[in-house]
Amino acid sequence: MSQCCASELNQEAKDKIYEIIAAHKDKPGLLIPILHEVQEFYGYLPFEVQKLIAEELNIPLADIYGVVTFYSRFSLTPVGKYKVGVCMGTACYVKGSDKVLEEFKKQLGLEVGETSEDGMFSLEATRCIGACGLAPVITVNEDVYGKLFAEDVKDIVEKYK
Amino acid sequence: MKSLADLQAIREKTINQVNLRKDQEGYRIVVGMATCGIAAGARPVMMALVEEVQKRNLKDVAITQTGCIGVCRLEPIVEIYEPGGNKVTYVKMTPEKAVKVVIDHVANGTVVVEYTIGYHEEHNK
Amino acid sequence: MEFYRSHVLVCGGTGCTSSGANKIVKVFEEELLKHGLNKEVQVVKTGCFGLCALGPIIIVYPEGSFYSLVQLEDVPEIVEEHLLKGRIVKRLLYAETIAEDNTIRSLNEVDFYKKQLRIVLRNCGVIDPENIDEYIALDGYKALGKVLTEMTREEVIDEIKRSGLRGRGGGGFPTGLKWQFTYNSQGDQKYVACNADEGDPGAFMDRSVLEGDPHALIEAMAIGGYAVGANKGFVYVRAEYPIAVKRLEIAIDQAREYGLLGENIFETGFDFDIEIRLGAGAFVCGEETALITSIEGNRGEPRPRPPFPAVKGLFGKPTVLNNVETYASIPQIILNGADWFASIGTEKSKGTKVFAVGGKINNTGLVEVPMGTTLREVIYEIGGGIPDGKKFKAAQTGGPSGGCIPNELIDTPIDFDSLTAIGSMMGSGGLIVMDEDNCMVDIAKFFLEFTVEESCGKCPPCRIGTKRMLEILDRITEGKGEAKDIQKLESLAETIKSAALCGLGQTAPNPVLSTLRYFRHEYEAHVNEKRCPAGTCKSLLQIVIDEVGCRGCTLCTKHCPVNAISGERKQMHIIDQEKCIKCGVCIDKCPFKAIVKR
Secondary structure, rough: OOOOOOOHHOOHHHHHHHHHHHHHOOOOOHHHHEEEEEEHHHHOOOOHHHHHHHHHHHHHHHHHHHHHHHHHOOOOOOOOOEEEEEEEHHHHOOOOOHHHHHHHHHOOOOOOOOOOOOOOOEEEEOOOOOOEEEHOOOEEEEEEOOOHHHHHHHHHHHHHH | OOEEEEEEEEEEHHHHHHHHHOOOOEEEEEEEHHHHHHHHHHHHHHHHHHHHHOOOOOOOOOOEEEEOOOHHHOOOOEEEEEOOOOOEEEEOOHHHHHHHHHHHHHHHOOOHHHHHHHHHHHHHH | OOOOOOEEEEEEOHHHOOOHHHHHHHHHHHHHHHHOOOOOOOEEEEOOOOHHHHHEEEEEEEEOOEEEOHHHHHHHHHHHHHHOOOOOOHHEOOOEEEEEOOOOHHHOOOHHOOOOOOOOOOOOOOOOOOOOOHHHHHOOOOOHHHHHHHHHHHHHHHHHHHOOOOOOOOOOOOOOHHHHHHHHHHOOOOOEEEOOOOOOOOOOOOHHHHHHHHHHHHHHHHHHHHHHHOOOEEEEOOOOHHHHHHHHHHHHHHHHOOOEEEEEOOOOOEEEEEEEEEOOOOOHHHHHHHHHHHHOOOOOOOOOOOOOOOOOOHOOOOOEEEEHHHHHHHHHHHHHHHHHHHHEEOOOOEOEEEEEEEOOOOOOOEEEOOOOHHHHHHHHHHHOOOOHHOOOEEEEEEEEOOOOEEHHOOOOOOOOOHHHHHHOOOOEEEEEEEEEEOOOOHHHHHHHHHHHHOOOOOHHHHHHHHHHHHHHHHHOOOOOOOOOHEEEEEEHHHHHOOOHHOOOHHHOOOOHHHHHHEEEEEEEHHHHHHOOOOOOOOHOOEEEOOOOOOOHHHHHHOOOOOOOOEEOOOOEEEEEOOOOOOEEEEHHOOOOOOOEEE
């Protein structure tokens, strides 16, 4: 991943980020809400974006990097068009979500935390999403699939290909 | 909203709606709505009942339907279950009759004898 | 408001939404329009009904017909048969609601609901959470009106103290005392905060309240604000709960529009407003000091207490912090009185507790029971027992901070102190049931993996200690455990418990300690005999074909993903243990049940 080159951000993206920052400025504890919104817009939080935020808010880049790496929802790398999240909450685990995860790894050819080369899929082992009544549960972006068996995985992957 | 009275006003406006979602304690109005009932005109009767109950802001009244009551020749049929469990069956109903039943029976507790099945059978022998 | 003769309540909780509730609402509306019923039948999307295992769930009133596992194709039938012709569609009714004589029972008589007492969840599944009027209709904001116009701040705090309410987030600290401390603190600015960062895996009661009854939280926070002298509230909610966040946003907007948030509420001069802050995926932020640091915009690392948040909290100001379920009890306490609340529950644990019941149990879902209800009642009477005729082994409460409760203790009453006494804890209310197929060493390892990953790294006992414990558990489950390992685990656990900085670290060893206490024999079997009694730990497992049972049908050979099984047709088959990955597919496929784990 590139670690320099603020120039990689086009003006349009920059303007949008400035806009997000301006909307939050002067509120207490503004950094995390800003990061949420910027990530939602830009997809992830590369160094050039963090640098821009640091300059605008006049806080050290190290602080921002510290926050971004602390929270699992913030990503330094691009994520796939379809984010597959296999719930690893307790209820799902005791009902065999580990087997479902293994099958996804096999079907997608990815390890947890990786994104496919074509940018289509990324695979995550997520924290409990609170749909324990449907365990084991997986999500693909906003879609939720519950009461799964490992053999259902192939069909789900096909749907998004 | 400015005062507690405003809050109370909203509560009263909405309570009948939400109260429907629990086990009913008040009057239950049941309309026979099988194919025969609908053919005989049960739907306008039902609508009249709904409108009248709403107009008079009657509390704890449920309007529900049932299938064929079995005496198709007397449709549309409306049964009223009183809070004590007593049942009154009205037959050959019309929207106008329905309004009267709501006013006299449901709101004021007086059975409209001339619309009941017993009265009808007695006078049409 | 329009009067509708019939209401179709569609569960819009996360569970049912996942199984298609939104589409069902749409089809209902289309079908009603088609039959001209749209002016007499109202479709309402509500919060969670609790019985998530049977979703999507629909209740039709006034009949109170409880339809479960409803599919899109069923909707036209319900509309035509039930709503148009008045014939209840029996085949779709929840089987428990049909009595032996074929009559239909009220929901309150069904086992799942019979033993429950719904205070926190009273509006979930009853009102439309996106409609403030419906909340108001069921006495919503009446408690706020009462405290603002009839009670002094001291009286409010006293009422909460006398009710005996204790924090539902895990610790069980008396809520009234917390409020008292914040009230006592001097400061020009104070805050009310709500912990909705429900991170315990397997717990989703707070989410259900936010999704099903968000105004209850808003009302309670305003009451708290009045009592302690704060005019600003923050709700810290998980970003993983999009539906909950959206409903809370809508609710806050509606409350502002009605003047129930904002300036001069009920013309009493009291100002209060609430802001939502999204979590970003860090379990430790459920710890109160870490949550506060996170709202301030920093890495969510805990800080030592004292000073407690009641003295020095958000932005250095006195802050009262409670969780969603705690707040949701408050308006009811104000309306019905402290004595009413104190009459429910046990001597030291008052009121009710909501549990998210999951794992190997028939009726997975959300239940609310009076404190002191036994685990047996929850699991067998409400939960409907263990599926597939398997044996109950243990129930896990308290998530990564809690412990496993074995069958011998299943008659323990559930309250704060009894659970702590047997080495578990109430926690936020996840209750995961495990059966004979679950290995307790593996479960302990599962939770430790969780804490290792979520440890913020600030203090060494937690950062390094839990990692060392996990390494030992890894060894044990791989069959490389040594005799001294169990002792080492115990000594590490005790050290971490006493030396870690925050609640996360101090309680992290609990899953290991409690399984060691009640299932020591399983650890010993792994270490001494290199055997996993539950047949879960793959390294210790061999899958073999039974000589007598095998008919040589070759079905297992065909399904084995790694070609580890060989044998001629009608001859005994053999599994090559070098190649076998222990996936268990052959066990499921064998028609003669001749393949077994050993």
